[in-house]
Amino acid sequence: MEHVAIDDVEPTPVDDYHADVRALTDPLATDDVAVTRYVLEPGERFSGSVHTHMDQEAVFVVLAGEATFERPEDRITVQENEAVRFGPGEFQSGKNDGEEPVVALAIGAPRESDDVRISRIETLDRDISCPECDTDHMRIAQAADADFVCPACEATTSLE
Structure with missing residues (x-):
C-alpha cells in the first residue's frame, strides 16, 4: 500500500493554462494508471490543446466546481461529484468556464501514453x-x- 497527502506533492505548473497540477502517479508508485489532481481557477484549462491519447483512456472526476469538456462534435458540463470518460482516440479538451475553482482528478490507463495527438492549440489559437x-x-x-x-x-x- 502507498499513501500520499496531496498537499505534500509539489505542484508542477504547465505553461500558462493552469497553476496547480499535482501528479500523484510517482508518489503512489502506480504501475498501470496515471493519476493527477488539478485545481483550475476560472478560465484555466486541463491542457493547452484539443488532444487525444490513442493508447490511453481518460476519466475526469470533478470533486468541486463545474468543468466544461469539449469534443469536436459536442460539449458537456461535468458538475461536482460527476465524472466523464474519454476513450482512446477521442479528441477532447477541458476547462473551467465557471466563476469558482474546479478541483478534479484525471485518471489515465495505461499509465504511459506514447501516442498523443493534437488537433488545436487554444493557447496559440492555432489549428x-x-x-x-x-x-x-x-x-x-x-x-x-x-x-x-x-x-x-x-x-x-x-x-x-
Missing part, C-alpha cells in the same frame, strides 16, 4: 494539420528535431 497531406491532427514527436509528426504520411513540423 494543427499536416503541411504535406492536410491530415487534421498531428502526433507529438518523441524526437528533439520536430514538435509533431503526421500519423498518415510521417511528415514533421514545428510550432515555429
